[in-house]
Amino acid sequence: MPLGRGAGGDVTLAVDRDAEEAVLRVCRDSGMGFTILFEEAGLVDVNGGGMYLVVDALDGSRNAVRRIGSYCTSLAASPTPRFEDVSVGVVLEHTSGRMFHAVRGGGAFEGEEALRIVKHSSLGEAIIGVDFCGVGEDDVARLAPLVARAKGVRHLGANAFEISLVAAGGLDAHVDIRGRIRAVDIAAACIIVQEAGGVVTDHRGHPITGGLDVHSRFTVIAASGPALHAEIMGALGSRGWR
Numbered sequence: 532m533p534l535g536r537g538a539g540g541d542v543t544l545a546v547d548r549d550a551e552e553a554v555l556r557v558c559r560d561s562g563m564g565f566t567i568l569f570e571e572a573g574l575v576d577v578n579g580g581g582m583y584l585v586v587d588a589l590d591g592s593r594n595a596v597r598r599i600g601s602y603c604t605s606l607a608a609s610p611t612p613r614f615e616d617v618s619v620g621v622v623l624e625h626t627s628g629r630m631f632h633a634v635r636g637g638g639a640f641e642g643e644e645a646l647r648i649v650k651h652s653s654l655g656e657a658i659i660g661v662d663f664c665g666v667g668e669d670d671v672a673r674l675a676p677l678v679a680r681a682k683g684v685r686h687l688g689a690n691a692f693e694i695s696l697v698a699a700g701g702l703d704a705h706v707d708i709r710g711r712i713r714a715v716d717i718a719a720a721c722i723i724v725q726e727a728g729g730v731v732t733d734h735r736g737h738p739i740t741g742g743l744d745v746h747s748r749f750t751v752i753a754a755s756g757p758a759l760h761a762e763i764m765g766a767l768g769s770r771g772w773r
Contacts, residue, residue: 600687
């Protein structure tokens with residue numbers, strides 16, 4: 532059931548609200564202080580504020596409502612309100628129970644199993660995730676050469692889980708050039724890929740930087756290694772970016 536628009540601008544569903552309230556209860560009961568960035572509620576100080584938590588309580592909520600595909604909870608922690616300072620990431624995919632987590636400098640894991648990307652596919656061998664939702668005609672044209680050259684293309688409807696699969700080897704890359712994705716969607720998964728040995732940049736090949744707030748929007752290219760990342764960048768082209 533739609534409940535209006537959340538702080539991030541998207542339509543809030545009842546399941547989104549309920550998931551955020553569940554996270555809030557756990558944080559309040561912990562007795563610890565947090566400043567939490569939610570997709571729907573925006574910034575919320577808990578127990579006096581403190582460490583920044585960047586939370587998408589239910590990434591893939593429309594999947595959850597329709598009982599299709601994957602949906603997950605994504606949580607990242609940072610000592611500052613900056614994307615580049617995120618130091619912890621956790622992504623839990625609910626339909627399978629798969630949990631990915633990472634600490635900066637401490638590696639990435641699925642459950643207790645350490646993740647280290649060892650397969651470095653060329654684009655012609657790669658299965659890649661591409662988010663096409665709401666793309667304009669210019670971006671469709673830009674993505675066409677990439678899609679044509681990849682071995683296979685997927686989109687699961689839960690970006691945090693999809694990016695995490697790059698760390699686990701389920702996907703070789705994930706591409707989102709729409710300029711619409713928010714920190715709550717990708718902050719946790721990006722550090723998981725980086726700690727597993729993958730490459731994560733924006734659409735220009737630069738490190739992802741920006742504010743941990745409801746207004747900042749990002750692009751993301753996460754790849755299993757530098758060679759594949761370079762192929763993806765080449766397929767997308769470097770001219771005419773907005």
